[in-house]
Amino acid sequence: MVTAMHDISIALEAIRAGAYDYILKPFEKDQLHLSVRRALEHRRLVMDNRTYQNDLEMLVAERTQQLSIALQDLEQSYDYTLEALGGALDAKDAETEGHCQRVTAFTITIARSMGVDKAQLRHIARGAFLHDIGKMGVPDSILTKPGPLTAQERNVMRRHCDIGYSVLERIPFLKEAAEIVLSHQECYDGSGYPRGLKGEQIPLGARIFAVADTLDAMISDRPYRKALPITTAREEIQRFSGKQFDPKVVEVFLSHPDQLWLDLHEKVGGPFQLHELRA
Ligand SMILES: [Fe+2]
Known part of the structure; x- marks a missing residue:
């Protein structure tokens, strides 16, 4: 936010509404550049973090599903083995x-x-x-x-x-x-x-x-x-x-x-x- 008003409550409100920085007029060009660069870097980090979290959640969900399928398969294999055992007794x-x-x-x-x-x-x-x-x-x-x-x-x-x-x-x-x-x-x-x-x-x-x-x-x-x-x-x-x-x-x-x-x-x-x- 760039403004000529020296009012702390307006500054706070702007930050609360999502502004990254608050620059008073008149400002130096370098100061503006620096602020924008930092804001962009901040945004990149937030986005990276969000993507990482989403990927992680998807990975965990995928692995959990794979694990539960593997457990079900295992459980079923147990029962197939038991059935074969029962079949052997039937034969006898x-x-x-x-x-x-x-x-x-x-x-x-x-x-x-x-x-x-x-x-x-x-x-x-x-x-x-x-x-x-x-x-x-x-x-x-x-x-x-x-x-x-x-x-x-x-x-x-x-x-x-x-x-x-x-x-x-x-x-x-x-x-x-x-x-x-x-x-x-x-x-x-x-x-x-x-x-x-x-x-x-x-x-x-x-x-x-x-x-x-x-x-x-x-x-x-x-x-x-x-x-x-x-x-x-x-x-x-x-x-x-x-x-x-x-x-x-x-x-x-x-x-x-x-x-x-x-x-x-x-x-x-x-x-x-x-x-x-x-x-
Ligand atoms: Fe018996």
Whole structure:
């Protein structure tokens, strides 16, 4: 601002309005040049700073997006690996084909209705999916034996919970799933194995799984019998509420219509769908 008025309040107002300098008339040419040069330099710095900040923000946003995509890819790779593991068990134990998928879908459906959050849901899904992974360590002669097992064979079979746990517990992202695998044969009243846990000592995922597992076992064809009607499964699960099953889980299961379970049973037959069950 160039002026002949010697008034400090006008000078202040000009600066506030964005003037860089305040020059009184009459002025020297050099003084004006100097002031303009400094104003231009100041403006250049401000512009550079603004550009730098914008670039930086864009770079951070871009990198954040790349990171989140990479994390998602990684997470999905985990699940593909788990699905391959489950597929390997299916190949060994044909009786369970598609069982892991279906039981996972049932488990997730109940867990969601019980208000389980997304992060926990993922652990529960993985635990349900891998519940019988320890059967890899059970000899085929016992695993595929037609007819009833001897007491000793039954003991070997029962070790599949511990075997599964020891395989998974060392993998950090499967630690919580490992707990479900270890506890998937426990009963609400304490009559299950391997630790005879009771009530809420049993991880929630394992309590939900128990209902899902019985449901699938009953409404699927088995080598020795045809699938049973869902009403029979419903009655059976209700009858064992408070014994084998957590009454709260049973209640949630019963609150859904039969058709939902039948649809889920039909839909998730094939392998490699764990990642789709997560959302
Ligand atoms: Fe099992």
